[in-house]
Amino acid sequence: MNVDKELxxxxxxxxxxxxxxxxxxxxxxxxxxxxxNNFISREDGKTRPEAKIxxxxxxxxxxxxxxxxxxxxxxxxxxxxxxxxxxxxxxxxTATTVFRLFSGARILHxxxxxxxxxxxxxxxxxxxxxxxxxxxxxxxxxxFMSAM
Amino acid sequence: MNVDKELxxxxxxxxxxxxxxxxxxxxxxxxxxxxxNNFISREDGKTRPEAKIxxxxxxxxxxxxxxxxxxxxxxxxxxxxxxxxxxxxxxxxTATTVFRLFSGARILHxxxxxxxxxxxxxxxxxxxxxxxxxxxxxxxxxxFMSAM
Amino acid sequence: MNVDKELxxxxxxxxxxxxxxxxxxxxxxxxxxxxxNNFISREDGKTRPEAKIxxxxxxxxxxxxxxxxxxxxxxxxxxxxxxxxxxxxxxxxTATTVFRLFSGARILHxxxxxxxxxxxxxxxxxxxxxxxxxxxxxxxxxxFMSAM
Numbered sequence: 001m002n003v004d005k006e007l008x009x010x011x012x013x014x015x016x017x018x019x020x021x022x023x024x025x026x027x028x029x030x031x032x033x034x035x036x037n038n039f040i041s042r043e044d045g046k047t048r049p050e051a052k053i054x055x056x057x058x059x060x061x062x063x064x065x066x067x068x069x070x071x072x073x074x075x076x077x078x079x080x081x082x083x084x085x086x087x088x089x090x091x092x093x094t095a096t097t098v099f100r101l102f103s104g105a106r107i108l109h110x111x112x113x114x115x116x117x118x119x120x121x122x123x124x125x126x127x128x129x130x131x132x133x134x135x136x137x138x139x140x141x142x143x144f145m146s147a148m
Numbered sequence: 149m150n151v152d153k154e155l156x157x158x159x160x161x162x163x164x165x166x167x168x169x170x171x172x173x174x175x176x177x178x179x180x181x182x183x184x185n186n187f188i189s190r191e192d193g194k195t196r197p198e199a200k201i202x203x204x205x206x207x208x209x210x211x212x213x214x215x216x217x218x219x220x221x222x223x224x225x226x227x228x229x230x231x232x233x234x235x236x237x238x239x240x241x242t243a244t245t246v247f248r249l250f251s252g253a254r255i256l257h258x259x260x261x262x263x264x265x266x267x268x269x270x271x272x273x274x275x276x277x278x279x280x281x282x283x284x285x286x287x288x289x290x291x292f293m294s295a296m
Numbered sequence: 297m298n299v300d301k302e303l304x305x306x307x308x309x310x311x312x313x314x315x316x317x318x319x320x321x322x323x324x325x326x327x328x329x330x331x332x333n334n335f336i337s338r339e340d341g342k343t344r345p346e347a348k349i350x351x352x353x354x355x356x357x358x359x360x361x362x363x364x365x366x367x368x369x370x371x372x373x374x375x376x377x378x379x380x381x382x383x384x385x386x387x388x389x390t391a392t393t394v395f396r397l398f399s400g401a402r403i404l405h406x407x408x409x410x411x412x413x414x415x416x417x418x419x420x421x422x423x424x425x426x427x428x429x430x431x432x433x434x435x436x437x438x439x440f441m442s443a444m
Binding site: 006008009015025040042043072076079 | 355358369370372373376377383412413414415418426429430433436437439440443
């Protein structure tokens with residue numbers, strides 16, 4: 001039940017980076033809310049008479065929220081898959097490549113989504129991250145199959 | 149701070165399975181989007197003149213998204229609760245049963261939700277998974293209470 | 297790759313607490329759904345002729361769902377950041393303080409959100425939790441930077 005120190009360090013860096021990146025989406029949403037004067041909860045518009053209150057009102061806000069939700073759907077599974085993958089005895093160089101690919105793909109995904117760069121850019125970034133996740137998932141399931 | 153190898157393997161298998169299962173929901177959503185020609189982001193409908201753009205427009209799409217969100221709400225906490233539960237000194241047979249119950253319940257939950265099988269099927273699948281999560285949560289909190 | 301037993305116990309308690317707290321939001325949502333007779337899926341309203349079916353219909357329901365989503369956005373990253381933070385060699389007293397601050401802030405955040413206590417209460421609770429997360433993220437990234 002021991003994990004190589006360098007292997008763990010590679011995971012720790014990329015998992016920390018991806019968790020912080022996801023947290024950062026909250027600030028981007030808030031920025032758009034203030035920029036477009038668009039809030040959801042009554043109490044948030046109390047001191048702003050011209051505030052719009054509601055969901056789905058402003059596309060600039062909703063776009064950031066969708067990018068945030070996509071991070072939740074892909075980065076949070078990575079935080080567990082990446083950890084369990086450490087116990088499937090991967091080569092350090094392979095693991096580092098998979099982690100870098102995932103981090104790069106997810107950062108790119110947000111850039112492409114928020115700057116509205118034409119498809120298939122977003123699909124490609126999505127599938128690169130998804131591919132890394134599914135690869136690790138396959139390694140985990142085949143390694144621990146007998147414990148089903 | 150050591151965990152039995154077989155205990156860890158049982159967790160690793162079921163956590164990997166549940167993470168991959170959640171990722172799979174993205175593909176089911178995409179399938180419904182293309183089948184019903186229903187997208188959210190402008191750029192996704194660029195090459196499809198008849199595409200509908202918006203949220204909440206199509207019930208077939210929204211149903212998959214709700215099932216996905218329910219996985220996020222229940223499976224992601226499991227990924228941590230299952231791991232911490234390993235350190236509460238459970239019997240291997242008990243732990244394996246809890247993990248299997250959870251995995252089975254969550255797979256069933258999606259089947260019931262997507263095939264629109266009448267209630268209380270979905271409620272029962274939900275509560276079986278929730279029960280497993282709360283049981284592990286109780287074990288963790290009572291074991292580590294003194295570290296509050 | 298060893299972690300102090302007391303340090304791990306402090307994380308295990310607060311991570312377990314936060315995971316269970318997030319799960320609890322499901323019950324608060326369900327309570328509001330039944331109280332206001334408001335559901336999303338057709339099959340849930342089958343036996344209730346007066347049920348309203350749809351999203352965003354009832355503010356009492358949506359408020360709980362937003363609080364739940366905010367937990368997902370902040371507590372799930374904590375579950376990983378808190379764990380990785382254990383490997384950055386923190387003092388036990390510092391780590392315990394950070395974990396307590398986070399748990400307290402997130403419980404307060406829900407109370408303030410659901411009871412609709414005027415701003416800036418919710419913003420303050422949000423930033424306290426976010427601050428704890430970002431502090432741990434900074435510690436993790438600076439500790440494992442060389443493994444990038």
